[in-house]
Amino acid sequence: MVFKFKNVEVLLVFVIIQEFCNPFRGVAVEADKVTNRPLRSITKDHALRYLTEDMSIMDNFKSHILKPFMIKRVSGTEGNLQVQQHIKFLLSEWGWHIEEERFKDKTPYGEKEFTNIIATYDPNKPVKVVLACHFDSKFFAKKEFVGATDSAVPCAIIMESVRQLQCLLDKGPKSKSSVNDITLQLIFFDGEEAFKHWTSTDSIYGARHLANSWLKEKDPLVPSRNRLQSIRELILLDLIGTPDTRFVKQFAHTSELYDNLVKVEELLRGKGFLIEKSNTVIFQKPYGFGGIEDDHIPFLRNGVDILHLISTPFPSVWHKSSDDWDHLDFNLIDNFSRIFRVFLSNLLHLRPEDSSCRKK
Numbered sequence: 001m002v003f004k005f006k007n008v009e010v011l012l013v014f015v016i017i018q019e020f021c022n023p024f025r026g027v028a029v030e031a032d033k034v035t036n037r038p039l040r041s042i043t044k045d046h047a048l049r050y051l052t053e054d055m056s057i058m059d060n061f062k063s064h065i066l067k068p069f070m071i072k073r074v075s076g077t078e079g080n081l082q083v084q085q086h087i088k089f090l091l092s093e094w095g096w097h098i099e100e101e102r103f104k105d106k107t108p109y110g111e112k113e114f115t116n117i118i119a120t121y122d123p124n125k126p127v128k129v130v131l132a133c134h135f136d137s138k139f140f141a142k143k144e145f146v147g148a149t150d151s152a153v154p155c156a157i158i159m160e161s162v163r164q165l166q167c168l169l170d171k172g173p174k175s176k177s178s179v180n181d182i183t184l185q186l187i188f189f190d191g192e193e194a195f196k197h198w199t200s201t202d203s204i205y206g207a208r209h210l211a212n213s214w215l216k217e218k219d220p221l222v223p224s225r226n227r228l229q230s231i232r233e234l235i236l237l238d239l240i241g242t243p244d245t246r247f248v249k250q251f252a253h254t255s256e257l258y259d260n261l262v263k264v265e266e267l268l269r270g271k272g273f274l275i276e277k278s279n280t281v282i283f284q285k286p287y288g289f290g291g292i293e294d295d296h297i298p299f300l301r302n303g304v305d306i307l308h309l310i311s312t313p314f315p316s317v318w319h320k321s322s323d324d325w326d327h328l329d330f331n332l333i334d335n336f337s338r339i340f341r342v343f344l345s346n347l348l349h350l351r352p353e354d355s356s357c358r359k360k
Protein backbone atom coordinates (compact mmCIF):
# COMPACT_ATOMS: atom_id res chain seq x y z
CA MET A 1 0.00 0.00 0.00
CA VAL A 2 1.05 3.55 -0.33
CA PHE A 3 0.42 6.69 1.62
CA LYS A 4 0.43 9.54 -0.84
CA PHE A 5 1.06 12.69 1.12
CA LYS A 6 1.23 14.78 -2.02
CA ASN A 7 -2.13 13.53 -3.16
CA VAL A 8 -3.92 13.74 0.15
CA GLU A 9 -6.46 16.26 -1.13
CA VAL A 10 -7.19 14.23 -4.22
CA LEU A 11 -7.65 11.05 -2.22
CA LEU A 12 -9.77 12.81 0.36
CA VAL A 13 -12.10 14.02 -2.36
CA PHE A 14 -12.17 10.49 -3.74
CA VAL A 15 -13.10 9.07 -0.36
CA ILE A 16 -15.81 11.67 0.20
CA ILE A 17 -17.23 10.80 -3.21
CA GLN A 18 -17.08 7.11 -2.29
CA GLU A 19 -18.75 7.71 1.05
CA PHE A 20 -21.59 9.93 -0.04
CA CYS A 21 -22.08 9.76 -3.78
CA ASN A 22 -21.30 6.21 -4.75
CA PRO A 23 -24.19 5.11 -6.95
CA PHE A 24 -23.34 1.44 -6.41
CA ARG A 25 -23.46 1.72 -2.64
CA GLY A 26 -26.57 3.88 -2.70
CA VAL A 27 -28.66 1.87 -5.12
CA ALA A 28 -27.39 -1.24 -6.83
CA VAL A 29 -25.71 -2.88 -3.87
CA GLU A 30 -27.82 -1.85 -0.96
CA ALA A 31 -30.99 -2.99 -2.63
CA ASP A 32 -29.70 -6.54 -2.42
CA LYS A 33 -27.44 -6.42 0.59
CA VAL A 34 -28.04 -6.90 4.28
CA THR A 35 -26.85 -3.54 5.50
CA ASN A 36 -27.56 -3.59 9.19
CA ARG A 37 -24.95 -5.23 11.33
CA PRO A 38 -26.40 -6.39 14.61
CA LEU A 39 -23.48 -7.02 16.94
CA ARG A 40 -23.45 -9.20 20.00
CA SER A 41 -21.86 -7.86 23.14
CA ILE A 42 -20.02 -10.66 24.89
CA THR A 43 -19.26 -9.52 28.44
CA LYS A 44 -19.25 -12.57 30.73
CA ASP A 45 -15.84 -13.14 32.27
CA HIS A 46 -15.69 -16.88 31.58
CA ALA A 47 -16.54 -16.31 27.90
CA LEU A 48 -13.99 -13.52 27.56
CA ARG A 49 -11.32 -15.58 29.34
CA TYR A 50 -11.96 -18.43 26.90
CA LEU A 51 -11.60 -16.14 23.84
CA THR A 52 -8.50 -14.42 25.22
CA GLU A 53 -6.25 -16.28 27.67
CA ASP A 54 -7.38 -19.81 26.80
CA MET A 55 -6.99 -19.27 23.05
CA SER A 56 -3.67 -17.47 23.34
CA ILE A 57 -1.30 -20.20 22.20
CA MET A 58 1.52 -18.11 20.82
CA ASP A 59 4.07 -20.94 20.44
CA ASN A 60 1.77 -22.72 18.02
CA PHE A 61 1.02 -19.45 16.24
CA LYS A 62 4.72 -18.71 15.78
CA SER A 63 5.94 -22.11 14.70
CA HIS A 64 3.04 -23.59 12.73
CA ILE A 65 1.21 -20.60 11.32
CA LEU A 66 3.55 -17.59 11.06
CA LYS A 67 6.97 -19.12 10.41
CA PRO A 68 6.11 -20.62 6.99
CA PHE A 69 5.12 -17.11 5.81
CA MET A 70 8.47 -15.62 6.81
CA ILE A 71 10.33 -16.20 3.56
CA LYS A 72 10.70 -14.04 0.47
CA ARG A 73 7.44 -14.60 -1.38
CA VAL A 74 7.47 -12.22 -4.33
CA SER A 75 4.69 -12.94 -6.84
CA GLY A 76 5.68 -15.50 -9.45
CA THR A 77 8.55 -16.99 -7.40
CA GLU A 78 9.10 -20.34 -5.70
CA GLY A 79 8.73 -18.76 -2.25
CA ASN A 80 5.33 -17.39 -3.22
CA LEU A 81 4.25 -20.90 -4.31
CA GLN A 82 5.45 -22.39 -1.03
CA VAL A 83 3.34 -19.91 0.93
CA GLN A 84 0.32 -20.72 -1.25
CA GLN A 85 0.79 -24.38 -0.31
CA HIS A 86 0.99 -23.49 3.38
CA ILE A 87 -2.28 -21.51 3.26
CA LYS A 88 -4.13 -24.15 1.24
CA PHE A 89 -2.82 -27.08 3.23
CA LEU A 90 -3.94 -25.77 6.61
CA LEU A 91 -7.29 -24.37 5.54
CA SER A 92 -8.28 -27.50 3.66
CA GLU A 93 -7.23 -29.57 6.66
CA TRP A 94 -9.57 -27.43 8.74
CA GLY A 95 -12.42 -28.10 6.31
CA TRP A 96 -12.61 -24.80 4.44
CA HIS A 97 -13.73 -24.70 0.81
CA ILE A 98 -10.79 -23.45 -1.27
CA GLU A 99 -10.82 -21.62 -4.60
CA GLU A 100 -7.82 -20.35 -6.50
CA GLU A 101 -7.77 -17.59 -9.04
CA ARG A 102 -4.67 -17.90 -11.19
CA PHE A 103 -3.87 -15.31 -13.86
CA LYS A 104 -1.05 -13.55 -15.66
CA ASP A 105 -0.49 -9.81 -15.80
CA LYS A 106 2.11 -7.43 -17.18
CA THR A 107 4.57 -5.98 -14.68
CA PRO A 108 7.56 -3.64 -15.18
CA TYR A 109 9.65 -6.86 -15.28
CA GLY A 110 7.52 -8.65 -17.86
CA GLU A 111 4.57 -10.98 -17.51
CA LYS A 112 4.17 -12.67 -14.12
CA GLU A 113 1.81 -15.26 -12.71
CA PHE A 114 -0.39 -14.40 -9.73
CA THR A 115 -2.69 -16.53 -7.57
CA ASN A 116 -5.40 -15.31 -5.21
CA ILE A 117 -6.62 -17.85 -2.67
CA ILE A 118 -10.21 -17.71 -1.44
CA ALA A 119 -11.35 -19.90 1.44
CA THR A 120 -15.00 -20.07 2.46
CA TYR A 121 -16.21 -21.64 5.68
CA ASP A 122 -19.69 -22.52 4.40
CA PRO A 123 -20.18 -21.87 0.66
CA ASN A 124 -23.94 -22.48 1.02
CA LYS A 125 -24.51 -19.36 3.11
CA PRO A 126 -25.46 -16.35 0.99
CA VAL A 127 -23.83 -13.51 2.94
CA LYS A 128 -20.06 -13.29 3.27
CA VAL A 129 -18.01 -11.46 5.88
CA VAL A 130 -14.55 -11.33 4.34
CA LEU A 131 -11.24 -11.26 6.20
CA ALA A 132 -8.40 -10.35 3.86
CA CYS A 133 -4.64 -9.84 3.68
CA HIS A 134 -1.93 -10.01 1.02
CA PHE A 135 0.50 -12.91 1.13
CA ASP A 136 3.11 -11.70 -1.39
CA SER A 137 6.19 -9.76 -0.27
CA LYS A 138 7.74 -6.78 -1.98
CA PHE A 139 10.58 -7.29 -4.45
CA PHE A 140 13.80 -5.46 -3.69
CA ALA A 141 16.78 -6.09 -5.98
CA LYS A 142 19.35 -5.11 -3.39
CA LYS A 143 18.02 -5.95 0.03
CA GLU A 144 16.62 -8.81 2.03
CA PHE A 145 12.94 -8.29 2.73
CA VAL A 146 10.49 -10.76 4.26
CA GLY A 147 7.70 -8.29 5.13
CA ALA A 148 6.85 -9.54 8.62
CA THR A 149 4.19 -6.89 9.17
CA ASP A 150 3.65 -6.60 5.41
CA SER A 151 1.72 -8.91 5.52
CA ALA A 152 2.97 -12.20 7.01
CA VAL A 153 1.61 -11.40 10.48
CA PRO A 154 -1.82 -10.16 9.29
CA CYS A 155 -2.31 -13.34 7.22
CA ALA A 156 -1.13 -15.51 10.11
CA ILE A 157 -3.47 -13.74 12.55
CA ILE A 158 -6.42 -14.39 10.26
CA MET A 159 -5.51 -18.09 10.03
CA GLU A 160 -4.91 -18.51 13.75
CA SER A 161 -8.16 -16.67 14.56
CA VAL A 162 -10.28 -19.00 12.45
CA ARG A 163 -8.39 -22.03 13.78
CA GLN A 164 -9.15 -20.98 17.34
CA LEU A 165 -12.78 -20.13 16.58
CA GLN A 166 -13.42 -23.30 14.55
CA CYS A 167 -15.46 -25.11 17.20
CA LEU A 168 -17.59 -22.02 17.87
CA LEU A 169 -18.06 -21.53 14.12
CA ASP A 170 -19.14 -25.17 13.82
CA LYS A 171 -21.77 -24.64 16.49
CA GLY A 172 -22.88 -21.39 14.86
CA PRO A 173 -25.11 -18.65 16.21
CA LYS A 174 -28.45 -19.31 17.90
CA SER A 175 -30.73 -20.83 15.28
CA LYS A 176 -33.03 -17.81 15.14
CA SER A 177 -30.16 -15.37 15.01
CA SER A 178 -30.32 -12.74 12.31
CA VAL A 179 -26.76 -13.59 11.29
CA ASN A 180 -27.65 -17.16 10.41
CA ASP A 181 -27.12 -16.46 6.71
CA ILE A 182 -23.56 -15.23 7.21
CA THR A 183 -20.36 -17.16 6.70
CA LEU A 184 -16.71 -16.20 6.92
CA GLN A 185 -14.70 -15.96 3.73
CA LEU A 186 -10.94 -15.42 3.67
CA ILE A 187 -9.12 -13.79 0.78
CA PHE A 188 -5.35 -14.05 0.47
CA PHE A 189 -4.40 -11.56 -2.22
CA ASP A 190 -1.32 -12.03 -4.36
CA GLY A 191 0.55 -9.13 -5.98
CA GLU A 192 -0.38 -6.31 -3.63
CA GLU A 193 3.12 -4.88 -3.81
CA ALA A 194 4.42 -2.77 -6.68
CA PHE A 195 7.38 -4.33 -8.49
CA LYS A 196 8.88 -0.85 -8.97
CA HIS A 197 6.98 2.26 -7.91
CA TRP A 198 3.35 2.23 -6.86
CA THR A 199 1.07 3.14 -9.79
CA SER A 200 -2.46 2.15 -10.73
CA THR A 201 -1.07 -0.65 -12.95
CA ASP A 202 1.94 -1.64 -10.82
CA SER A 203 0.20 -2.55 -7.54
CA ILE A 204 -2.71 -4.61 -6.13
CA TYR A 205 -2.61 -7.03 -9.09
CA GLY A 206 -4.59 -9.70 -7.27
CA ALA A 207 -7.25 -7.41 -5.78
CA ARG A 208 -7.86 -5.66 -9.11
CA HIS A 209 -8.24 -8.97 -10.90
CA LEU A 210 -10.52 -10.56 -8.31
CA ALA A 211 -12.83 -7.54 -7.96
CA ASN A 212 -13.13 -7.38 -11.72
CA SER A 213 -13.91 -11.12 -12.00
CA TRP A 214 -16.48 -11.04 -9.21
CA LEU A 215 -18.17 -7.99 -10.70
CA LYS A 216 -18.92 -10.11 -13.78
CA GLU A 217 -19.53 -13.44 -12.05
CA LYS A 218 -23.03 -14.30 -10.87
CA ASP A 219 -23.42 -15.23 -7.22
CA PRO A 220 -24.27 -18.96 -7.56
CA LEU A 221 -26.65 -18.74 -4.59
CA VAL A 222 -28.41 -15.53 -5.66
CA PRO A 223 -28.09 -15.28 -9.47
CA SER A 224 -29.70 -11.82 -9.59
CA ARG A 225 -26.55 -10.34 -8.12
CA ASN A 226 -22.81 -10.58 -8.71
CA ARG A 227 -20.30 -12.08 -6.29
CA LEU A 228 -19.14 -8.71 -4.97
CA GLN A 229 -22.68 -8.14 -3.79
CA SER A 230 -22.53 -11.24 -1.59
CA ILE A 231 -19.93 -9.47 0.61
CA ARG A 232 -21.43 -7.68 3.61
CA GLU A 233 -18.08 -6.19 4.53
CA LEU A 234 -14.44 -6.73 3.67
CA ILE A 235 -12.12 -6.48 6.66
CA LEU A 236 -8.58 -5.89 5.43
CA LEU A 237 -5.61 -6.41 7.76
CA ASP A 238 -2.23 -4.90 6.87
CA LEU A 239 0.99 -3.71 8.56
CA ILE A 240 0.49 -5.35 11.93
CA GLY A 241 3.05 -6.67 14.41
CA THR A 242 5.57 -4.06 15.56
CA PRO A 243 5.29 -2.19 18.87
CA ASP A 244 4.14 0.94 17.01
CA THR A 245 1.06 -0.76 15.48
CA ARG A 246 -1.92 1.62 15.92
CA PHE A 247 -5.23 1.95 14.11
CA VAL A 248 -7.66 4.73 13.42
CA LYS A 249 -11.12 4.61 11.92
CA GLN A 250 -10.75 4.85 8.14
CA PHE A 251 -14.35 4.71 6.90
CA ALA A 252 -17.58 6.09 8.30
CA HIS A 253 -19.70 3.42 6.61
CA THR A 254 -18.25 0.72 8.88
CA SER A 255 -18.13 2.96 11.94
CA GLU A 256 -20.01 0.53 14.19
CA LEU A 257 -17.46 -2.20 13.45
CA TYR A 258 -14.47 -0.03 14.29
CA ASP A 259 -16.25 1.29 17.40
CA ASN A 260 -16.78 -2.29 18.53
CA LEU A 261 -13.03 -2.94 18.34
CA VAL A 262 -12.43 0.17 20.50
CA LYS A 263 -15.05 -1.03 22.99
CA VAL A 264 -13.72 -4.59 23.13
CA GLU A 265 -10.19 -3.34 23.74
CA GLU A 266 -11.40 -1.14 26.63
CA LEU A 267 -13.44 -3.99 28.09
CA LEU A 268 -10.59 -6.51 27.92
CA ARG A 269 -8.08 -4.05 29.33
CA GLY A 270 -10.46 -3.14 32.16
CA LYS A 271 -10.95 -6.80 33.07
CA GLY A 272 -7.25 -7.65 32.85
CA PHE A 273 -7.53 -9.88 29.77
CA LEU A 274 -4.78 -8.10 27.83
CA ILE A 275 -1.05 -8.43 28.36
CA GLU A 276 -0.09 -5.21 30.04
CA LYS A 277 3.56 -5.17 29.04
CA SER A 278 2.10 -3.79 25.86
CA ASN A 279 -0.39 -1.37 27.37
CA THR A 280 -0.67 1.22 24.64
CA VAL A 281 -4.08 1.63 23.05
CA ILE A 282 -4.14 -0.24 19.73
CA PHE A 283 -7.51 0.96 18.42
CA GLN A 284 -7.32 4.72 18.68
CA LYS A 285 -10.33 7.00 18.62
CA PRO A 286 -9.36 9.72 16.12
CA TYR A 287 -10.57 9.42 12.56
CA GLY A 288 -8.21 8.67 9.69
CA PHE A 289 -9.18 9.88 6.29
CA GLY A 290 -9.53 6.59 4.44
CA GLY A 291 -7.02 7.63 1.80
CA ILE A 292 -4.56 4.77 2.02
CA GLU A 293 -4.29 2.82 -1.21
CA ASP A 294 -4.43 -0.90 -0.58
CA ASP A 295 -6.17 -4.09 -1.74
CA HIS A 296 -9.59 -2.77 -0.70
CA ILE A 297 -9.68 -0.02 -3.35
CA PRO A 298 -11.21 -1.99 -6.28
CA PHE A 299 -13.80 -3.43 -3.88
CA LEU A 300 -14.62 -0.02 -2.39
CA ARG A 301 -15.03 1.43 -5.87
CA ASN A 302 -17.62 -1.24 -6.56
CA GLY A 303 -19.66 -0.55 -3.47
CA VAL A 304 -18.26 -3.08 -0.98
CA ASP A 305 -18.19 -1.87 2.63
CA ILE A 306 -14.65 -1.79 4.01
CA LEU A 307 -13.09 -2.00 7.45
CA HIS A 308 -9.43 -1.18 6.87
CA LEU A 309 -7.21 -2.27 9.74
CA ILE A 310 -3.83 -0.87 8.77
CA SER A 311 -1.32 0.66 11.14
CA THR A 312 -1.57 4.44 10.85
CA PRO A 313 0.99 5.94 10.63
CA PHE A 314 2.84 3.05 9.02
CA PRO A 315 5.25 1.12 11.26
CA SER A 316 8.78 2.56 11.30
CA VAL A 317 10.10 -0.67 9.71
CA TRP A 318 7.86 -0.24 6.65
CA HIS A 319 9.61 -1.47 3.47
CA LYS A 320 12.92 -1.84 5.30
CA SER A 321 14.95 -4.99 5.85
CA SER A 322 14.13 -4.56 9.53
CA ASP A 323 10.53 -5.60 8.85
CA ASP A 324 11.54 -9.04 10.12
CA TRP A 325 10.98 -11.54 12.92
CA ASP A 326 13.28 -9.73 15.37
CA HIS A 327 11.27 -6.52 15.20
CA LEU A 328 7.92 -8.13 15.98
CA ASP A 329 6.20 -7.53 19.32
CA PHE A 330 4.47 -10.78 20.18
CA ASN A 331 2.64 -9.21 23.12
CA LEU A 332 1.07 -6.72 20.77
CA ILE A 333 0.23 -9.47 18.27
CA ASP A 334 -1.31 -11.50 21.10
CA ASN A 335 -3.36 -8.51 22.30
CA PHE A 336 -4.54 -7.69 18.79
CA SER A 337 -5.55 -11.32 18.31
CA ARG A 338 -7.47 -11.42 21.61
CA ILE A 339 -9.42 -8.28 20.68
CA PHE A 340 -9.99 -9.59 17.16
CA ARG A 341 -11.39 -12.94 18.39
CA VAL A 342 -13.91 -11.23 20.67
CA PHE A 343 -14.80 -8.81 17.86
CA LEU A 344 -15.37 -11.69 15.41
CA SER A 345 -17.49 -13.48 18.01
CA ASN A 346 -19.61 -10.33 18.42
CA LEU A 347 -19.86 -9.94 14.65
CA LEU A 348 -20.87 -13.55 13.97
CA HIS A 349 -22.94 -13.95 17.15
CA LEU A 350 -20.80 -16.85 18.31
CA ARG A 351 -21.54 -18.32 21.72
CA PRO A 352 -18.38 -18.65 23.77
CA GLU A 353 -20.55 -18.80 26.93
CA ASP A 354 -21.49 -22.33 25.92
CA SER A 355 -18.86 -24.52 27.52
CA SER A 356 -19.08 -27.40 25.04
CA CYS A 357 -16.14 -26.14 22.95
CA ARG A 358 -13.80 -25.92 25.93
CA LYS A 359 -11.37 -28.70 26.58
CA LYS A 360 -11.46 -28.41 30.37
Ligand SMILES: [Zn+2]
Binding pocket: 001, 138, 150, 193, 319
Ligand atom coordinates in the same frame (compact mmCIF):
# COMPACT_ATOMS: atom_id res chain seq x y z
ZN1 LIG B 1 4.30 -3.31 1.39
